[in-house]
Amino acid sequence: MRDDLVFFGLQREPFGKHFQVEDGWVEPSREQALSRLVSAVTSRQHAIVTGEPGVGKTVAVRTLSAHLADAHFRVVYVWNVSVGRRDFYRHLSIALGFEPKGTAAGVFEAIQRELRNGWVESRVHPVLVIDEAHCLPDTTLQHLHVLTNFDMDSNPMLSLVLVGLPELKDRLKLGVHRSLLTRIGTHVELARTTPDDTAAFVRNRLEYAGARADLFASDAMTTAHELTAGVPRVVGLLADACLRLAANKTERLISRSTVRQAWHSLPMS
C-alpha cells in the first residue's frame, strides 16, 4: 500500500483505471450520453463516440457493455486498429472467438458467417466496439462500410460503435467515408468537465477509495481544474501527484500551492 494512501486513510487507489464500472463516476451529462448509446445499440443502430484524449470515452463504452444483457447482445471490443484490413479482420475474428485461417477473403467470409449464425441461432445482436477508431487506416474504414451493409430482415446484423478523437468525425465527413457516416444515427460527444464536475469527480474517486472528508481545499480544486482543463485522466494524474506530495509534507488539507507544485512534476505541465 502506498504511504500517501495510508497517510490519508485510503483503502485503495482512487485514480486507478481498474475499477468496476458500477463504481465509476456518473454525472448527468455522462448519464445522458450513456443512455443515448444504449438506446442506439438496443435499437440495432450504429453510433460514434468522440472526445479529447482522457475525457472518459473508454470508460463510457465499458459502461455500455455492462448495460447490455448478455442474453441479447454480444459485445466485441477491438482496440488495436492501426492495422490494415487484413490484420483488422484477424483481430475481429479472434474477438469473435475463432481462429483466423486462410486468405483475407476467407477470413472475411468466416466473419460474416459467424455474425449471421449468431444472429439466426440465438438472436444475439453483435455490437462491435472499435476504440481508437481515428487510427483506422482508410482501407479498413472502407471495409467497415461493407460490414454495415450486411443486413438481415433489413435490420443491421451488427451495431458498430466507433470511438475516437474528435478528428474521427471530420474524417468520416470526407470522400468515400461519407456513405458510412450516413448509416450512423447517433453521435455522442464527451465533453471536458466543468469546474463543479472536476471537483465532483475528485470527491467521487476519493470517496470510492475510502475518504470520509474533503482532502482538497476548495481554491486548490479550482486551480486543479484550471491546470488540467477538465480532462479526467489528467485530473487523476494531478490529484495522485498531490496526494503523494501532501503526504510527504504531512499536509492534511491539500493546498493550492501543493497543487501547483505537483503540477510541475507532471510531464504535461
Ligand SMILES: Nc1ncnc2c1ncn2[C@@H]1O[C@H](COP(=O)(O)OP(=O)(O)O)[C@@H](O)[C@H]1O
Ligand atoms: N466515469 C468515470 N469514472 C471514473 N473514472 C473515470 C471516468 N471517466 C474517466 N475516468 C478516469 O479517466 C481516465 C481516462 O478515461 P478513458 O475512458 O480512458 O479516456 P479516453 O478513452 O477518452 O481517452 C480513466 O482511466 C479513469 O481514471
Ligand SMILES: [Mg+2]
Ligand atoms: Mg480510450
